[in-house]
Amino acid sequence: MKKLVVISGKGGTGKTTITSSLAYLSNGKRIADCDVEAPNLNLLLNNKIIDEKLYVGGSIAKVDESLCIDCGKCREYCRFDAISKEILIDPLKCEGCGTCKYICPKDAIKMEDEETGYIYTSEIEKGNFVYAKLNIGADAAGKVVTEIRKEIDNYSNENDLIIIDGAPGVGCVVIASITNCDMAVIVTEPTQSGLSDLKRIFSLVKQFNIKPYVVINKYDINKDMTREIKNYCKEEGIKNIKKVPFDSVVNKSLKENKTIVEYSDSKACKSIKDIWVDINKKMGGNNYENSNS
Amino acid sequence: MNISVLSGKGGTGKTTVATNLAVYLSSKGKNVQYLDYDVEEPNGFIFLKPKIQSVKDVKVRVPKIDSDKCIGCGECSKECRFNALAVINKGVVLFEKLCHNCGLCSLVCKENAITEKQRKIGEIDIGNKERLKVYRGKIDIGEPMGIPIIKELKNYLYKDSINIIDSPPGSSCSVVNTIDDSDYSVVVTEPTIFGLHDLEIAVNVIRQMNIPLGVIINKSGSEDNIIEEYLNSENIELLGKIPFSRDIAKAYSKGELIDNIPLGAFEKVLEKIEMGRL
Amino acid sequence: MKICLTATDKNLDSKLHSRFGRCDYFLIYDSETKEYYTLENDPNLAHGAGVNAAQRVVDENIDVLITGNLGPNAKEILLKAEIKCYKGEDKELKRNINLFKEDKLSNIC
Numbered sequence: 001m002k003k004l005v006v007i008s009g010k011g012g013t014g015k016t017t018i019t020s021s022l023a024y025l026s027n028g029k030r031i032a033d034c035d036v037e038a039p040n041l042n043l044l045l046n047n048k049i050i051d052e053k054l055y056v057g058g059s060i061a062k063v064d065e066s067l068c069i070d071c072g073k074c075r076e077y078c079r080f081d082a083i084s085k086e087i088l089i090d091p092l093k094c095e096g097c098g099t100c101k102y103i104c105p106k107d108a109i110k111m112e113d114e115e116t117g118y119i120y121t122s123e124i125e126k127g128n129f130v131y132a133k134l135n136i137g138a139d140a141a142g143k144v145v146t147e148i149r150k151e152i153d154n155y156s157n158e159n160d161l162i163i164i165d166g167a168p169g170v171g172c173v174v175i176a177s178i179t180n181c182d183m184a185v186i187v188t189e190p191t192q193s194g195l196s197d198l199k200r201i202f203s204l205v206k207q208f209n210i211k212p213y214v215v216i217n218k219y220d221i222n223k224d225m226t227r228e229i230k231n232y233c234k235e236e237g238i239k240n241i242k243k244v245p246f247d248s249v250v251n252k253s254l255k256e257n258k259t260i261v262e263y264s265d266s267k268a269c270k271s272i273k274d275i276w277v278d279i280n281k282k283m284g285g286n287n288y289e290n291s292n293s
Numbered sequence: 294m295n296i297s298v299l300s301g302k303g304g305t306g307k308t309t310v311a312t313n314l315a316v317y318l319s320s321k322g323k324n325v326q327y328l329d330y331d332v333e334e335p336n337g338f339i340f341l342k343p344k345i346q347s348v349k350d351v352k353v354r355v356p357k358i359d360s361d362k363c364i365g366c367g368e369c370s371k372e373c374r375f376n377a378l379a380v381i382n383k384g385v386v387l388f389e390k391l392c393h394n395c396g397l398c399s400l401v402c403k404e405n406a407i408t409e410k411q412r413k414i415g416e417i418d419i420g421n422k423e424r425l426k427v428y429r430g431k432i433d434i435g436e437p438m439g440i441p442i443i444k445e446l447k448n449y450l451y452k453d454s455i456n457i458i459d460s461p462p463g464s465s466c467s468v469v470n471t472i473d474d475s476d477y478s479v480v481v482t483e484p485t486i487f488g489l490h491d492l493e494i495a496v497n498v499i500r501q502m503n504i505p506l507g508v509i510i511n512k513s514g515s516e517d518n519i520i521e522e523y524l525n526s527e528n529i530e531l532l533g534k535i536p537f538s539r540d541i542a543k544a545y546s547k548g549e550l551i552d553n554i555p556l557g558a559f560e561k562v563l564e565k566i567e568m569g570r571l
Numbered sequence: 572m573k574i575c576l577t578a579t580d581k582n583l584d585s586k587l588h589s590r591f592g593r594c595d596y597f598l599i600y601d602s603e604t605k606e607y608y609t610l611e612n613d614p615n616l617a618h619g620a621g622v623n624a625a626q627r628v629v630d631e632n633i634d635v636l637i638t639g640n641l642g643p644n645a646k647e648i649l650l651k652a653e654i655k656c657y658k659g660e661d662k663e664l665k666r667n668i669n670l671f672k673e674d675k676l677s678n679i680c
Contacts, residue, residue, distance in 0.1 A: 038302050191546040192547065
C-alpha cells in the first residue's frame with residue numbers, strides 16, 4: 001500500500017484542484033479528505049455515503065451541581081480558563097485534561113465523551129472516499145485524521161495507492177496527514193506568501209523523511225517568483241519540480257462540480273496528467289497507471 | 294476594540310484584507326495594531342514589511358521529573374489523559390509534544406518528583422510600520438499545538454487601540470481561541486462553491502460565539518450571486534467587494550500592499566467604529 | 572519467552588493487525604507453555620495511542636513484540652524497555668509465531 005499526500009502550507013494554492021484531479025486519474029480509487037477544518041473534496045467527487053461513524057475526539061468536564069460546594073478549587077487549578085466563577089464549564093475551552101476532576105474534594109466532576117463530529121465512508125466510481133465533518137471548535141483534529149486514514153486503509157489492498165488531501169499549515173492536522181506517507185505533493189503558487197509557506201512545510205516534510213514533489217500552480221502569474229521558488233527547490237535538493245499554468249477553466253470546472261482534468265482541452269489538464277504519470281513512475285511501479293483516459 | 298479577520302477557507306484574501314485594513318485605519322489617524330494569529334503560516338509581515346523591534350519566545354510548561362525522587366509508581370502515566378508519560382523500568386519517559394501543559398501530573402505525584410520546566414514552541418515578533426504597531430505569532434516547525442501562542446498574543450491587545458486580528462483559517466479550536474474576545478468579525482470569501490461552503494462554516498463558528506459579522510467578497514466577478522444569495526437568506530451584511538484583477542494579484546504575488554484597493558468595505562468598518570456601533 | 576502480537580481477534584487463527592497503537596487486541600503467547608491470553612486495546616483514544624499501547628504491553632513483561640507498523644513514541648518506549656520488535660506478515664498469528672521461531676522476521680527496533 002503506497003500513500004501519497006497532497007499538502008500546501010498556504011491555503012488556496014489549488015491543493016484540492018490537484019488532489020481531485022489525481023483522484024480522477026487514479027484507477028482503483030482510495031481517497032481521503034484530511035483537510036478536516038474545511039473539507040471540500042466531497043463537493044467534486046459525486047460520492048454516495050455508505051457508512052457514518054460518530055467521532056469522539058476527547059473528553060469534557062461535567063459538574064454535578066448537587067454535589068458541588070462552590071469551593072472554586074477546580075477553577076483555581078484549570079489552566080485553560082474553562083471554568084467560570086459560577087462553576088460552569090465552557091465546552092469550547094475545556095481541554096479534557098481532568099485536572100478539575102482530580103482536584104475536586106467532593107467528586108462532583110465527571111469526564112464525559114465529547115461528540116466531535118462524524119466520519120463518512122462513501123463510494124465513488126471505482127473506489128472509496130472517506131471524509132469527516134467536525135463540530136465547531138473541535139479539538140484533537142489530528143486524531144480525526146488518523147481515524148479517516150484508518151478507515152480508508154480498511155478499504156485498501158496491498159497494491160492500492162491512497163491519495164490524501166492534507167490540510168493547510170504545519171500543525172497537528174498536517175502532521176497526522178503526512179505521517180507514514182511515501183510521497184508529499186506540495187502545491188505552491190508563485191507569490192511571496194507561497195514561497196514563505198513552502199519553506200515551512202518543506203522543513204516539516206524533511207523532518208518526517210517523506211519524498212517531496214513540488215507543484216508550482218498558476219506558475220505564469222509571476223514568472224520571477226516561479227524562478228525564485230525553483231531556485232529554492234534546487235538549493236534544498238528537491239528534484240521533483242513541476243509547473244501548472246493558470247487556467248480560467250478551473251473556475252468553470254468548479255461551477256460545474258467537475259475536476260479540471262475532465263476538460264481535456266484545458267492547459268492545466270495536460271500538465272496535471274503529465275504530473276500523474278511522473279508521480280507513478282517515481283513511486284515505483286506501473287500499478288497505478290491510468291493516464292490514457 | 295478587537296476586529297478579527299477570518300476566512301474559513303485558506304487563500305481567499307484574509308491577509309490582504311487584514312493588512313490593508315490595518316494600514317487604512319491607521320492612515321485615518323486611528324490608533325491601530327495588527328496582530329497575526331495565523332501562527333502556522335503567518336504572512337502579514339511579508340506585506341507590511343515592518344521594522345522588527347523585539348522577538349519574544351513563547352514557552353509552555355512541561356513536567357520535569359526528578360529521577361532521584363521518582364519511585365516508578367506509574368500514577369502520573371495513569372492519570373495523564375494525553376498519554377504524554379510512560380513508566381518503564383521504574384523510570385518516567387516524557388513525550389513533550391503530546392503534553393497539553395495541564396499540570397495534572399505534578400499534582401498527582403505523591404513523591405513530589407514532578408516539577409515543571411519551560412519549553413519553547415514558538416515566538417512572537419514585535420515591530421512597527423510607521424504608526425502601526427505589529428505583532429506576529431510563529432510556531433516552531435514540528436510543534437503540533439499553536440494555541441499557547443495565540444493566548445500569549447492576547448497580552449498585547451490594548452483596549453484603547455483598534456486591534457486587527459489576522460485569524461488562522463478553518464473552524465477548529467485555534468479559531469475559537471482567536472476570536473473569543475472579538476467585538477466584530479470580518480469574513481473574507483470568494484465566489485466559488487468552495488468559498489461558499491467554507492463561508493458557511495466560518496459564519497457558524499462566529500454566530501455560535503455571538504459575535505457580529507460582515508462579509509467581504511474577494512476576487513469578485515460574475516459569480517458573486519453564489520455568495521450574495523446566501524448572505525441575503527442569512528441576513529448577513531455585505532461590507533463590500535474586491536474585484537478579481539491582475540494588478541491586485543500581481544501586487545499580492547510580489548508581497549506588496551495594494552494601492553488601489555477598493556475602499557468601500559474599509560469605509561464601512563471605519564464608519565462602524567466612529568459611530569460606536571462595535 | 573513471552574511474545575506479544577497485535578491481533579484482529581482473540582485467537583491464534585486471527586490475522587496480525589498492522590497497526591500497533593490502534594490494533595484491536597494484544598495476544599500474549601508464552602513459547603514455553605504454548606499458552607496465551609488476550610488484552611483488549613482501546614482504539615478510540617484521543618491522544619497518544621502508541622504510548623498507551625506500549626505502556627500496556629511493557630506492563631505485561633513481554634520479551635518480543637510482533638506487529639506491522641510502529642510509531643516513533645511507541646518505539647522509544649519499547650526500546651527503553653528492551654523489548655525486541657519484529658515486523659510481522661499479513662498472515663495468521665500462528666504463522667507469524669512460526670516465522671519468528673524460524674528467524675524469518677525482520678527487526679524493527
